[in-house]
Structure formats: structure tokens, C-alpha cells
Amino acid sequence: MVPGLLRVPGWLDDEAQRRLSQDIDAAPWSSQLRRRVQHYGHRYDYGRRGMGGDPAPPLPGWAVALAGRLHREGHFDRPPDQVIVNEYLPGQGISAHVDCVPCFGPVVASVSLLSACVMEFTHPEEGTRVPVRLAPGDLCVMTGPARFTWRHAIPARKTDPGPDGRVPRGRRVSVTLRTVL
Numbered sequence: 033m034v035p036g037l038l039r040v041p042g043w044l045d046d047e048a049q050r051r052l053s054q055d056i057d058a059a060p061w062s063s064q065l066r067r068r069v070q071h072y073g074h075r076y077d078y079g080r081r082g083m084g085g086d087p088a089p090p091l092p093g094w095a096v097a098l099a100g101r102l103h104r105e106g107h108f109d110r111p112p113d114q115v116i117v118n119e120y121l122p123g124q125g126i127s128a129h130v131d132c133v134p135c136f137g138p139v140v141a142s143v144s145l146l147s148a149c150v151m152e153f154t155h156p157e158e159g160t161r162v163p164v165r166l167a168p169g170d171l172c173v174m175t176g177p178a179r180f181t182w183r184h185a186i187p188a189r190k191t192d193p194g195p196d197g198r199v200p201r202g203r204r205v206s207v208t209l210r211t212v213l
């Protein structure tokens with residue numbers, strides 16, 4: 033159990049996932065670190081570990097719709113205004129981190145598309161490790177300790193442990209929504 037972590041299975045139905053993936057792939061990707069990304073609203077600068085760099089394009093319609101729904105459902109007290117789209121090919125991941133504390137507000141939400149993966153939460157002092165399986169369409173919301181204390185990571189590997197053995201990964205795209213402070 034990770035306090036402050038909420039997973040909503042099937043938050044987007046199959047048709048909504050399909051449309052969203054199509055809209056995302058119709059927009060240009062840029063390559064940062066080893067993964068491809070898209071930034072909207074505000075740009076996170078990986079080198080400076082803060083906001084900055086070139087201006088980011090405004091939130092496209094699909095992102096405004098997701099932000100509005102997250103606000104209406106009570107996950108955010110105002111619609112999130114920064115969106116990052118991450119693409120992970122099998123074997124790619126994201127190292128353990130806490131999302132920039134001075135940059136972003138107390139809620140981080142992400143939606144998974146196309147392929148499942150296991151996200152690992154670790155407690156920095158106790159060393160507790162909690163694997164969380166994220167399936168396409170799932171919403172993951174981090175607040176409180178899950179947002180500020182625990183680190184989250186996606187191990188860079190091609191398969192994840194599942195209930196019946198290893199589960200091969202496909203191409204995964206995630207949409208992360210945050211509020212810039």
C-alpha cells in the first residue's frame with residue numbers, strides 16, 4: 033500500500049483510448065533523454081531540473097478535455113495546465129524520481145495507453161518496494177506521500193512480472209497532467 037496513491041482501472045474506455053492515441057501520434061514528438069516526449073502548456077527542462085527552455089505549445093483539445101474531467105471529478109482543485117506525453121518502447125523506462133517539488137502542485141495524474149507496465153514505488157528510508165500494474169486506460173493519481181515522499185520508476189526492461197509469469201511489454205504511451213506552481 034502506498035498512501036496517497038489512487039489507481040482507477042478503466043478510466044478511459046477502449047474507444048477513448050484509441051482516439052487519444054491517434055490524436056497524440058498525429059502531433060510531433062521530440063526526443064529527450066532516451067525516450068520520445070511531447071510537452072504542452074509548460075516545458076520541463078531535464079538539464080536544469082526545472083521549468084524553462086522554449087515555450088511549449090498550448091494544451092490541445094484532447095488535453096483540455098482530460099484536464100477538465102480530472103478537475104470535475106475532484107482530483108484537482110483547478111484544471112491541470114501542464115501535460116507531458118511519454119513514449120516507452122519495450123526496454124525503455126524512467127528512473128526512480130519524485131516529480132519536481134518546486135515546479136508542480138500536490139497532484140500528479142497519469143493515464144496509460146497501448147501497453148501495460150509495472151510502475152515501482154519505493155520508500156526512500158524504509159526501502160519498501162511496491163509494484164503497481166498499470167493497464168491501458170488506467171488512471172494513476174499521486175497525492176500526499178505518494179507524490180512527495182515515495183519515488184516512482186518504470187524499470188527499463190522488456191517484460192514485467194505478472195500473475196502467470198512474465199508479461200511482454202508493447203509500446204506504451206502515458207499522459208501525465210500536473211499544475212505548474
Ligand SMILES: O=C(O)CCC(=O)C(=O)O
Pocket residue numbers: 116118126131142184186206208
Ligand atoms: O509514464 C508514466 O506513467 C510516468 C511518467 C512520469 O513519472 C513523469 O513523467 O514524471
Ligand SMILES: [Fe+2]
Pocket residue numbers: 129130131184
Ligand atoms: Fe514522475
